[in-house]
Amino acid sequence: MQKNPPIFNVPPAVFGLIGVFVGVHLFRGFLTAQADWELLLTFDFIPQRYAALLAGHGSIFPGGIMADFWTFFTYMFLHGSWTHLAMNSLWLLAFGTPLAIRLGGARFIVFSLILAAAGAAMHLAVYWGELVPVVGASAAISGQMAAVIRFSMSGPSFSPIGNGTFAPAEPLTKVLCNPRILIFIAVWIGINYIFGVGIVDITGTGAQIAWEAHLGGFLAGLLLFPFFDPVGRSNRY
DSSP states (O other): OOSSOGGGOOOHHHHHHHHHHHHHHHHHHTSOHHHHHHHHHHHSBOHHHHHHHHTTOOOOSTTHHHHHHHHHHHGGGOOSSHHHHHHHHHHIIIIIHHHHHHHOHHHHHHHHHHHHHHHHHHHHHHSTTSOOOBOSSHHHHHHHHHHHHHHHSSSSSOOOSGGGGGSOOOOHHHHTTOHHHHHHHHHHHHHHHHHHTTSSOOSSSSOOOOHHHHHHHHHHHHHHHHHHOOSSOOOOO
């Protein structure tokens, strides 16, 4: 019998992120509707915040100039519902676990924050000047998924846990020539689009999924992973 099956090998960094997600959502449950709204305006990522700033209107949202910076990251710790949080936690367990084992806790957290910022940047580019907030860790998790496929899908089977965790990362040129990976990416984009246009509601809130932010995180994970990968000398191209 395997002494330490994969399900019990979840790194502390992954459990820690899930714990923060749950703690934040529990905390919001004790707030009044007005206080929760103010918290969202302070820590959500809202494109209109930056358009107003560049137009010379200053910071029109709570948090001031510092929030213009931190909301690129803090939005990932907020979720629309318990269903939204549970879905993200499950995906984080699935893809964050092999990535955190490979990168180590500190590098994994920094990488995840950068992926969240990339997702926010894509959301900002698509919805510039609009009052279209985005919440949740999905963009960061999408980037984690993209990073994992660079070292887990080159063999005969998908094996992110175990020996696959420390397999050499594939060069990006080879990744983009792998039919199985291309099919995976196409299906992933299609599913995100279906959720994004509201055909299926998985958050339990009736809100649309910010699939553009997911795409931004995914692309960042695919491109930036080699700069964080400690296993050998990862090929970037």
